Amino acid sequence: MLLDARDIVKTFPGDAGLVPVLDGVSLSLAAGETMALTGESGSGKSTLLTLLAGLDRPDGGTVLLEGRDLGALGEAGLARIRRGRIGLIFQQFNLVPSLSAGQNIALQARLAGRHDPDWCAALACRLGLAPHLGKYPEALSGGQQQRVAVARTLAVRPQVILADEPTGNLDEATGDAVLAGMLELVAETGAGLVMVTHSPRLAARLSRRLHLARGRLA
Numbered sequence: 001m002l003l004d005a006r007d008i009v010k011t012f013p014g015d016a017g018l019v020p021v022l023d024g025v026s027l028s029l030a031a032g033e034t035m036a037l038t039g040e041s042g043s044g045k046s047t048l049l050t051l052l053a054g055l056d057r058p059d060g061g062t063v064l065l066e067g068r069d070l071g072a073l074g075e076a077g078l079a080r081i082r083r084g085r086i087g088l089i090f091q092q093f094n095l096v097p098s099l100s101a102g103q104n105i106a107l108q109a110r111l112a113g114r115h116d117p118d119w120c121a122a123l124a125c126r127l128g129l130a131p132h133l134g135k136y137p138e139a140l141s142g143g144q145q146q147r148v149a150v151a152r153t154l155a156v157r158p159q160v161i162l163a164d165e166p167t168g169n170l171d172e173a174t175g176d177a178v179l180a181g182m183l184e185l186v187a188e189t190g191a192g193l194v195m196v197t198h199s200p201r202l203a204a205r206l207s208r209r210l211h212l213a214r215g216r217l218a
């Protein structure tokens with residue numbers, strides 16, 4: 001199994017003491033599988049994604065990535081896995097303003113020591129970014145910026161892609177186009193995808209859907 005989360009518990013301090021946001025969440029994701037994560041605002045979707053990414057540690061339970069327990073890794077080991085094997089895409093594009101689109105696409109792959117100019121060029125082409133590679137983020141539309149963010153993540157060839165409402169900032173048609181490109185490329189690379197979305201319409205385009213409510217997945 002690519003990603004295996006077992007009995008995840010996460011609590012945060014609330015007005016009346018510790019509040020369990022995730023209360024025994026388990027999920028597994030196979031290579032090539034795409035999973036939508038839905039749930040009301042505040043149900044813990046982003047919290048779960050953060051734990052799956054190894055950006056925070058659960059209070060209970062384990063996250064296994066390709067059989068490796070993220071909880072058993074130190075900060076350096078976690079950082080290495082995050083750089084090379086886990087791709088994150090957020091609603092905010094988080095592009096580096098002083099770098100061109102092409103440089104932004106290559107940035108994380110360079111940092112991970114995996115820069116492949118041919119793969120970057122192919123991604124840019126597939127995502128319709130080829131004419132825009134020399135432009136800086138301020139000169140790109142929202143949809144173009146998000147496609148750069150998608151390409152930047154895929155450039156690393158991560159095993160797992162965790163996306164938090166990646167099209168939430170885009171109009172419906174642009175969001176659909178970005179998602180279609182992303183799903184196509186995820187399928188081709190054989191990565192697994194977990195995508196948080198509020199949209200049942202978008203969730204229906206993924207292979208599985210899990211709904212988070214009252215700290216549990218259904």
Ligand SMILES: Nc1ncnc2c1ncn2[C@@H]1O[C@H](COP(=O)(O)OP(=O)(O)OP(=O)(O)O)[C@@H](O)[C@H]1O
Binds near residue numbers: 021039042043044045
């Ligand atoms: N660092 C934190 N400290 C305290 N409480 C937190 C922290 N992070 C999240 N929470 C709480 O955990 C709950 C779940 O938050 P989370 O952001 O995971 O929800 P979500 O389902 O992603 O919501 P949304 O759809 O609005 O983005 C919320 O009640 C939030 O206030």
